[in-house]
Amino acid sequence: MNNPAVLIVMGSDSDLPTMEEAAKVLDEFGVPYEMRISSAHRSPKRTAQLAHEAAGRGVQLVIAAAGMAAHLAGVVAAETTLPVIGVPMGGGALSGIDALYATVQMPGGIPVATMAVGKAGAKNAGIFAVQILSLRDPELTKKLIAYREQMAAEVERKDNELQK
Numbered sequence: 001m002n003n004p005a006v007l008i009v010m011g012s013d014s015d016l017p018t019m020e021e022a023a024k025v026l027d028e029f030g031v032p033y034e035m036r037i038s039s040a041h042r043s044p045k046r047t048a049q050l051a052h053e054a055a056g057r058g059v060q061l062v063i064a065a066a067g068m069a070a071h072l073a074g075v076v077a078a079e080t081t082l083p084v085i086g087v088p089m090g091g092g093a094l095s096g097i098d099a100l101y102a103t104v105q106m107p108g109g110i111p112v113a114t115m116a117v118g119k120a121g122a123k124n125a126g127i128f129a130v131q132i133l134s135l136r137d138p139e140l141t142k143k144l145i146a147y148r149e150q151m152a153a154e155v156e157r158k159d160n161e162l163q164k
């Protein structure tokens with residue numbers, strides 16, 4: 001991807017099935033993004049470089065996802081002034097509670113906007129990214145309003161089905 005507005009970075013290819021939820025949302029809203037695999041622990045130098053160079057490449061915000069001792073979002077946030085959205089991955093012996101704490105408990109000064117654990121968090125990361133980008137893009141705001149209306153209509157449709 002030449003001009004991605006969003007960089008999605010994940011610690012392992014095992015995170016990809018979850019992070020595709022974020023990509024699906026960005027596809028739906030027509031937001032260009034790039035997906036990369038880079039680990040805070042297994043490839044620390046590459047991760048730092050990726051984060052450090054993101055703004056210069058036109059990236060406007062980063063979605064960072066990792067599981068277990070999930071330091072990726074924090075490490076990325078330390079290397080860029082772009083907003084960083086963190087997605088803790090589920091699974092593992094502690095079912096994602098470890099990743100949630102590691103992602104959300106940032107020291108004052110280096111924030112990570114932490115989403116829910118797993119697929120709901122990945123989807124919300126995509127939506128939250130669109131919401132941030134919509135601050136300077138009225139077309140995205142219109143699409144977000146339509147997205148909400150469609151969601152509400154879907155709940156109504158399901159309720160109507162239930163009443164039959």
Ligand code: RP5
Nearest residue numbers: 011012014065066067068089
């Ligand atoms: C983290 O460790 C990754 O983000 C992944 O969620 C977890 C397990 O990685 P793999 O052993 O599946 O590569 O760094």
